[in-house]
Amino acid sequence: MAEHTVKAFDEDITRIRGLIAEMGGLAEVAVQEAMEALVNSNEELADSVVVRDKKIDALEVEVDKLAVRVIALRAPMADDLREVIAALKISGVLERIGDYAKNIAKRVGRIEGRKPFEPLTLLSAMGEVAEEMVHDVLTAYGARDVVLAREVVERDHKVDAFYNSLFRNLVSFMMENPATISSAAQLLFIARNLERIGDHATNVAEMVHYAATGDYPPEEE
């Protein structure tokens, strides 16, 4: 892309993109480590995920301030405008992804009786799909890769399918083992969080698509 006549405008846009990339990196790691903490019952790691969420929140505020400033001072047009609007929305979504990761981490200590059981394996597979979506959508953002963004959108149904099957699985597990209901309920919430992370990764993908083309990706049914 050609440079702006006003160089500071380019610097602002670059800075916004850098902040989004940083936020995305932190959110991605948060999801990954929250799941790792869950699978390995690593409460120390879980706590550190919770603490680090503050950094993501702070970055969101920074992106918002900078985006508002760019809109006020530079009145961006066309692809610049879409870039700034997309950044505003993406930062909000990444902050939510961070919150879901934090929520998963907080539940790690509440799961009792750590003998491995089947739903946990399913959950960890679901986590991998969600993590990959977050990872790929950030790659798509960095490279303005519309094809990859669409691919992420299409992948969301996988996470939904995992959620449905986990739900059934956990309900029957609870019926068979009433003593584990409290732990299994925690897993159900975690599955729900992962499902939401998938949805939010999809939202980011839509904004990447919008910023690059001016259109939203075609709706899938």
Next chain:
Amino acid sequence: MVSNQPSADTMVPTVEFADANSDLTPKMSARNVCVYYGEKKAIDDVSIDIQTKYVTAFIGPSGCGKSTFLRSLNRMNDTISSARVTGDINLDGEDIHAMDVVHLRARVGMVFQKPNPFPKSIFENIAYGPRIHGLADGKQDLDEIVEKSLRRAGLWDEVKDRLQESGTALSGGQQQRLCIARAIAVDPEVILMDEPCSALDPIATARIEELIDELRGRYAIVIVTHSMQQAARVSQRTAFFHLGKMVEYGVTSDIFTNPREERTKDYITGRYG
């Protein structure tokens, strides 16, 4: 894709924003218009339709030909001896080059960059046109036309008690509204505005923009502006000119959020060389 040949696509943007009572027959249409200053081709093969009830903005870098093209719509280029216009320009289907030029300019009025009131009273500034065109039937009729024109231009309340004062004694913004009142006094169908706000402060500019919006229900308005924000605010259609060609013509919101042409994008985002 830039085609110099007029196509349905480039002449008339999609009418998705047309409202029910809009008239889609063009008020003015230009086909394959070229304007030469001596040997120099200032406008190269421009085709466009201008509709009533819409504000059409011409944007583009200095020297791109947007003002030249605007001036050809009411034959202001006739006054420049080296200027030559080829191609067809029609007003309601009638060739403007076959019309009486004084009559044409009454139907296609113009407002210039710098307010240029006559060095006469406010009243005379407005009354002059209707009088020479024989539009007023007696003094009372003329009084009514003056009041109506000043009201439509949003200036009446500010000047009604001093109509005999000189037009040049008004502030810049008031002078420009006086010029707009003068243009609408002869009951035109099209109003051409060549950077009407570039000599005005933001408040006066806002008043003119508000006025343009009120006037568009009645006239076809074409405005040349250097302010992209102004084009985005006041117009419904935007044409981007570059090096004498019309690069893109479309619905204003599309041009400013998602232009089709790379050159349009570079210009409106401030990346133009």
